[in-house]
Amino acid sequence: MRARDLCQALDLPILPKNTEGIRSKLKRLVSRGILTEAEPGPFTRPGA
Numbered sequence: 001m002r003a004r005d006l007c008q009a010l011d012l013p014i015l016p017k018n019t020e021g022i023r024s025k026l027k028r029l030v031s032r033g034i035l036t037e038a039e040p041g042p043f044t045r046p047g048a
Contacts, residue, residue, distance in 0.1 A: 001042065001043055001044070002041055002042055002043070003019045003020075003022040003023040003026060003043075004019050006022050006026070007019055007022055010022075026043045029043075030043065033046070034046075
């Protein structure tokens with residue numbers, strides 16, 4: 001899922017401040033091993 005898609009799922013306005021905030025949180029989850037990012041943009045659960 002991309003940061004923009006997650007903003008839509010959470011009913012947040014599609015604004016740069018929201019998408020960048022979500023992207024930052026997703027990157028933090030990647031660094032903790034909770035999510036993976038095979039290529040820039042899409043985030044997935046490991047093994048999914």
